[in-house]
């Protein structure tokens with residue numbers, strides 16, 4: 001397999017919050033990998049910006065340290081790092097005041113793409129957007145990249161959209177959901193729309209139900225203050241799991257372009273039915289040994305925020321009527337494992353005498369780790385003894401099938417940032433999509449708040465609270481095992 005480097009036009013990327021955690025952990029190491037891959041044209045520059053006082057040399061050292069701490073194998077490339085940091089500059093800017101903006105405007109160059117990454121708290125998004133225009137830092141072709149969380153409910157998302165749109169056109173706004181940049185998430189579209197095999201079966205005539213699981217082993221330690229105001233519903237379901245659901249459930253777009261794909265995703269979100277509280281389970285991880293409980297991590301002994309959620313939802317359209325979608329995500333679970341499992345219906349009638357087991361085809365798409373596809377099929381158990389049937393996996397691990405280069409793919413952030421320079425919004429959320437997702441999420445949250453719902457405690461290292469298993473047992477179904 002030959003890895004292809006698709007160059008982009010020269011750019012100036014300004015990272016507001018260029019000294020922050022996200023910039024150091026993801027954005028800058030990712031940009032270094034793209035630099036090494038040859039995707040960053042000669043004239044391009046990265047301009048870090050924050051309130052603290054630094055000169056270029058100090059900022060370059062911050063970035064060297066970040067690559068050393070968060071980079072992969074590439075951190076050993078000392079010559080590469082030396083060359084990369086030459087592209088870096090720093091300007092002190094106060095998002096809430098007027099300091100630094102004229103200097104930043106003076107650095108901008110005509111004929112070069114200008115992109116502005118808002119890697120700061122959401123309360124600063126509006127201030128930065130307004131100053132980018134007022135000080136003529138942005139031009140008509142500039143792009144802004146906006147981090148999550150995009151609002152905390154429908155009202156705040158609408159306000160944020162209105163603020164951003166008062167300064168930039170929708171085609172200049174790139175709302176990040178890093179799940180859309182993951183290789184296997186994009187593979188979902190390739191599997192569905194690049195094969196003749198699955199599409200005819202992709203509906204309520206053949207599919208019994210769908211499970212979407214995003215399980216993590218980490219807790220919220222270190223991020224407790226943010227997470228406790230958010231919880232698994234706002235942090236994961238409203239955005240990442242919603243995007244997975246859309247890609248699994250949407251109709252084929254007429255072509256693979258930004259608005260065609262996003263139009264189809266929007267239809268799915270708008271067709272989502274309200275979730276009945278009987279079909280919703282919230283959990284909080286307990287302490288284990290010397291490991292703190294959720295409430296200790298969140299530093300609130302009375303917190304009712306969920307670190308786990310499982311729910312059943314339905315999409316009211318012809319394709320999916322009657323097919324439950326089970327979603328679950330949580331922290332401190334037994335393994336880091338994300339997958340989508342499409343569970344097909346029973347055969348209906350078996351011609352094999354004595355075969356009483358329920359055989360089902362299951363298409364499991366493993367998003368991380370160990371990315372691949374696994375199709376469970378029924379075959380004859382080898383050997384004598386009559387027609388005994390067993391279920392076996394037709395397993396395709398991408399790394400085995402495609403070789404080491406399958407692992408050498410850009411990380412989600414690198415890919416998405418490069419798409420910003422290419423002007424490709426397909427893997428970014430449109431404003432109406434985000435609002436529709438909140439419009440579905442808000443009543444669910446309002447419902448549990450009104451009921452005074454208390455999350456169920458669960459032991460770390462398990463699959464979450466027992467009630468989560470019950471959610472499926474009641475429907476005569478069961479979750480797939482969470483395993484790495």
Ligand code: NDP
Nearest residue numbers: 017018019020021022050051052094095119120121147148
């Ligand atoms: P940090 O608190 O680590 O960094 C915030 C950055 O903003 C710092 O560089 C800070 O520098 C700068 N800043 C703060 N106030 C101002 C101001 N008034 N003017 C200019 N710069 C300012 O936050 P994170 O990096 O963790 O998060 C940034 C954004 O990314 C948030 O929206 C977050 O929700 C999102 N995000 C973060 C993830 C992560 O893993 N960290 C994951 C997903 C999303 P200084 O104090 O010097 O000004």
Ligand code: BG6
Nearest residue numbers: 148178216218235236240338368
């Ligand atoms: C972030 C959430 O958006 O996604 C985190 O805020 C979560 O809570 C993370 O841990 C998961 O991302 P990934 O790429 O590790 O699956």
